[in-house]
Amino acid sequence: MQHTCSICGTVYDFVWKEGTPLPKNFPFCSERCKAADLAKWLNEEYAISSPLPSLILSDTERELLVELGADLDDDDID
């Protein structure tokens, strides 16, 4: 089955069998796109509320988010 990444528009093969976990980055093509979507979401949330849930992020996701401009510096929250 094929799926279109909603971040970059890449059409990628999506292999999934019923009863197994979804692919790690679903519905995105890559961890980078997953992080980009998360960054978008976090930036919107951050405008309204409080500390970012950075603890739920993997190190790779944190690095990607910082690279994408998300403010994940926990020490800098008022």
Ligand SMILES: [Zn+2]
């Ligand atoms: Zn993508």
